[in-house]
Amino acid sequence: MNTESHQKMPTPSATEDGLFSELSSVLSQYASVHKTAKVVEYENYTTLKNKLMALDSPIGSQSWAGVWATVETYLNHSVKTAHPQYFNQLWAGQSAPALVGSVIEALANTSMYTYEVAPVATVVENEMLNVFKKVLGFHSGEAQVTTGGSNSNYVALLLALHQKFPSLKQTGLHGLPKCAVFVSTEAHYSMDKASVMAGIGLESLYKIPTDQHGVMRVDELEKQIESCIAAGRIPISIVGTAGTTVRGAFDNIEALADVANRFDCWLHVDGAWGGAVAFSSKTKILLKGVERADSMTWDAHKMLGIPLMCGVLFTQHRGHFDRVCNLGDTSYIFHDSEERQDLGPYSLQCGRRVDMLKMWLEYIFYGEQGFKARIDNFMRLASIAEERIESEPTLELQSKRWINNICFRSTVCANGDLNQFNKAVREHLHKQGSSFVNIAYLGDELTVRLIITNKDVTEEDIHEFFDRWLAAASALNKRVMACE
Numbered sequence: 413m414n415t416e417s418h419q420k421m422p423t424p425s426a427t428e429d430g431l432f433s434e435l436s437s438v439l440s441q442y443a444s445v446h447k448t449a450k451v452v453e454y455e456n457y458t459t460l461k462n463k464l465m466a467l468d469s470p471i472g473s474q475s476w477a478g479v480w481a482t483v484e485t486y487l488n489h490s491v492k493t494a495h496p497q498y499f500n501q502l503w504a505g506q507s508a509p510a511l512v513g514s515v516i517e518a519l520a521n522t523s524m525y526t527y528e529v530a531p532v533a534t535v536v537e538n539e540m541l542n543v544f545k546k547v548l549g550f551h552s553g554e555a556q557v558t559t560g561g562s563n564s565n566y567v568a569l570l571l572a573l574h575q576k577f578p579s580l581k582q583t584g585l586h587g588l589p590k591c592a593v594f595v596s597t598e599a600h601y602s603m604d605k606a607s608v609m610a611g612i613g614l615e616s617l618y619k620i621p622t623d624q625h626g627v628m629r630v631d632e633l634e635k636q637i638e639s640c641i642a643a644g645r646i647p648i649s650i651v652g653t654a655g656t657t658v659r660g661a662f663d664n665i666e667a668l669a670d671v672a673n674r675f676d677c678w679l680h681v682d683g684a685w686g687g688a689v690a691f692s693s694k695t696k697i698l699l700k701g702v703e704r705a706d707s708m709t710w711d712a713h714k715m716l717g718i719p720l721m722c723g724v725l726f727t728q729h730r731g732h733f734d735r736v737c738n739l740g741d742t743s744y745i746f747h748d749s750e751e752r753q754d755l756g757p758y759s760l761q762c763g764r765r766v767d768m769l770k771m772w773l774e775y776i777f778y779g780e781q782g783f784k785a786r787i788d789n790f791m792r793l794a795s796i797a798e799e800r801i802e803s804e805p806t807l808e809l810q811s812k813r814w815i816n817n818i819c820f821r822s823t824v825c826a827n828g829d830l831n832q833f834n835k836a837v838r839e840h841l842h843k844q845g846s847s848f849v850n851i852a853y854l855g856d857e858l859t860v861r862l863i864i865t866n867k868d869v870t871e872e873d874i875h876e877f878f879d880r881w882l883a884a885a886s887a888l889n890k891r892v893m894a895c896e
């Protein structure tokens with residue numbers, strides 16, 4: 413592996429005239445090393461802060477030297493998220509068409525609220541959302557671009573609350589009965605935040621236990637809803653997860669839809685991570701019943717590999733975004749409300765980035781068939797990782813593999829504390845900059861969560877990761893034994 417990671421910056425003589433050629437050389441130099449350098453040149457906070465503050469030129473000097481020196485430090489010490497040994501988050505990699513979209517979006521700098529200030533972006537966003545609606549089965553409903561999955565989950569909860577309590581818009585929650593929202597214990601923490609932000613409080617969020625594979629238990633859900641109703645609470649929303657953050661588990665959406673029907677409440681599906689399986693006929697089955705959901709969260713910046721952020725919220729209904737988001741005196745900004753070309757009235761923010769241009773460029777380049785191939789390849793690589801774990805006597809898979817989340821750990825450690833041991837192996841690889849994987853807890857057990865979601869990762873990269881893991885684990889065990 414080439415460990416040369418340092419970004420060589422242009423000579424710090426840039427005038428504004430030469431800016432774009434210098435910028436372009438920065439981009440190409442970074443692109444030439446970021447997949448072969450270390451995953452991260454790790455430094456602690458204080459060292460990094462000192463490096464960043466050690467500018468050649470004083471702040472306010474209007475000298476490009478300080479700008480390029482800062483860019484150099486930034487790039488050298490940033491985590492190389494397109495590196496084939498970066499398995500740390502639910503997003504990874506870099507795709508050229510989408511990258512072009514990100515750069516162009518920054519260059520043209522506009523806001524998504526009105527057609528007159530963002531004409532092309534408005535057309536692009538509408539067309540892209542139509543494609544997604546078709547893929548997910550939300551044909552006749554609406555969709556909005558959000559700032560990400562957390563925001564989509566929050567807006568979905570608002571939609572559910574306003575559906576149940578039409579007076580909410582005027583009166584707020586004052587005088588309304590207490591409500592209840594149901595998620596699984598493995599749902600994303602954004603639902604806790606959403607409950608607080610929506611004003612219903614954490615005590616209204618009921619966490620339903622999961623089965624051994626991470627799926628919300630429908631029998632427990634029904635029991636909890638009944639006991640809430642008996643206590644005078646109104647069931648507002650059931651939130652199923654399609655692709656949980658740690659295990660990648662899929663709740664049974666059909667079953668949740670039946671329960672939602674029975675108790676007359678909203679069904680939201682958090683598919684921030686797993687929604688992308690809809691692109692492949694091999695994996696789409698995991699989303700069975702999603703067309704019965706009232707709303708669904710999906711992040712294109714996760715499994716599809718679009719640069720952050722690229723979040724979407726879908727609903728099967730029409731007019732709900734308008735009900736929750738279209739408020740106040742907007743005559744200074746929205747002038748064509750009759751034609752409904754302005755997207756601003758239907759979203760939570762006022763100013764909003766053009767997040768769909770990068771998605772659109774990726775789409776016209778690869779098409780739906782390209783996304784299908786990407787998803788199928790992740791599943792193939794994940795099954796190779798699973799086989800490798802099963803073939804290694806010192807590794808174990810800790811949970812059923814659903815998609816491209818692999819939860820495993822080393823099972824042999826000299827001092828007997830497996831949690832500490834696996835954590836230490838992971839830390840070692842991270843600080844060394846060789847591989848970057850994440851950890852989480854399944855109950856009391858620490859698990860190593862390997863996510864395969866970089867479209868350029870190969871079978872060899874997966875084996876290289878396990879080779880490194882096993883070597884680091886063995887070296888750590890030898891060190892512990894030598895000390896005893």
Ligand SMILES: Cc1ncc(COP(=O)(O)O)c(C=O)c1O
Pocket residue numbers: 502559560561562563599600602653655656657682683684685711723
């Ligand atoms: C299932 C799930 N929902 C929601 C989110 C939040 O997404 P975002 O980071 O885009 O806010 C995540 C993030 O990992 C997630 O895994």
